[in-house]
Amino acid sequence: MSYFEEAETEETVTCLHLTFYHPGQDEKMMFRCLDFCRRQQLRADDTAKFGRDSSLCHYSLVDTRVSRIQFSLQFYRKLHSSEYAFEIKNLSKKTKLNVNQTELGYLNKIDLPWKCIICFGDYQILAEIQEGEAVDYFETHLHLAEAPILQERCLPSLQPIPENGFSPSFPLGQGKSPTEIDENEL
Numbered sequence: 781m782s783y784f785e786e787a788e789t790e791e792t793v794t795c796l797h798l799t800f801y802h803p804g805q806d807e808k809m810m811f812r813c814l815d816f817c818r819r820q821q822l823r824a825d826d827t828a829k830f831g832r833d834s835s836l837c838h839y840s841l842v843d844t845r846v847s848r849i850q851f852s853l854q855f856y857r858k859l860h861s862s863e864y865a866f867e868i869k870n871l872s873k874k875t876k877l878n879v880n881q882t883e884l885g886y887l888n889k890i891d892l893p894w895k896c897i898i899c900f901g902d903y904q905i906l907a908e909i910q911e912g913e914a915v916d917y918f919e920t921h922l923h924l925a926e927a928p929i930l931q932e933r934c935l936p937s938l939q940p941i942p943e944n945g946f947s948p949s950f951p952l953g954q955g956k957s958p959t960e961i962d963e964n965e966l
Contacts, residue, residue, distance in 0.1 A: 791913050792913050796919070796921070797921050797923065798921070799923040799925050801905070801924075802902050809842065813842055822838070824916055826855075827853070830853075831847055847874060849871040850877075851898075867890070868884070870886055872900070875900050879893070899930070
């Protein structure tokens with residue numbers, strides 16, 4: 781048998797890609813303690829913690845407005861499945877955590893969607909899960925965004941448009957309320 785035939789099967793590793801953005805990142809350098817150069821490996825039973833306290837957190841943000849422990853990510857295998865996932869838990873008593881616009885209060889947790897945006901304060905983090913088979917560990921790969929992950933979007937007016945296609949000449953909300961009109965009265 782050749783070496784190739786005897787070699788152990790190579791496992792792919794679940795990797796959590798996290799892209800960070802803060803509007804003041806150039807001046808305040810709050811991400812200076814994060815390693816954006818290489819993937820980091822964590823044991824499957826480790827909880828990845830993010831926050832200000834570098835003695836408690838794997839990923840430290842240098843900002844006094846960030847909680848000592850802001851949130852955690854726990855790697856796990858789904859029940860009766862071979863599928864792996866992450867659970868995100870808000871560990872800040874003062875700041876709510878938003879995951880794809882789902883608000884998490886202190887100690888609230890949810891499954892991390894395979895691609896989502898995590899927000900707290902002015903921080904925006906794009907999280908993307910790259911699936912793998914390894915059981916004993918997972919990896920994180922940190923990236924730095926140069927532009928906001930969330931872009932302000934101008935939403936169209938939510939004013940109803942009547943069936944005839946003409947918008948009312950009076951703006952709603954100025955003392956007049958919408959009334960139903962029988963189409964035969966027009």
